Amino acid sequence: MKKIYCPLCGAKLEPIQRGGRERGLCPRCRILYYDNPLPATAAVVMDQEGRLLLVKRAKEPAAGRWSLPGGFIEGEESPVEGVKRELQEETGLLGEVKGLIGVFHDQSPLYGPLVIIGYGLELVGGELRPGDDAEEAAFFSPEDMPEIAFKSHKELAEEARRRWR
Helix, strand or coil: CCCCECCCCCCECEEEEECCEEEEECCCCCCEECCCCEEEEEEEEECCCCCEEEEEECCCCCCCCEECCEEECCCCCCHHHHHHHHHHHHHCEEEEEEEEEEEEEEEECCCEEEEEEEEEEEEEEECCCCCCCEEEEEEECHHHCCCECCHHHHHHHHHHHHHCC
């Protein structure tokens, strides 16, 4: 049970076993809280030379480390809209989704459980420049690849390379 207090009334949640797991039950509202993962996207973009696009993160988690462009899906957008927005915000590039690479689970030290939806995108415009949460944006060949910060991003990059060789 991660939540300690009810987000509606502020009462301390009581631990209760449901579905084989510990959940939080509000004694006032009688609402049962689940520790559901947040949905996020990651963009896998390769240039004509087969180099992978990465961004150096400007903020935590993993500030100063490299990752795929991506982030949380906004409430009013679809996952496809979210991955295209994040690509543009973080790299200045415009992309069209080629296909779903995979859906992965990851754990964030700041946000808890995440579901990462990874898409392969084809570039259709824009100019490469870091923006939003990125301090750098660059393409890397397999032999020059820096360490990728997140397990799910590593798995996405590996799966994309297997598919698009």
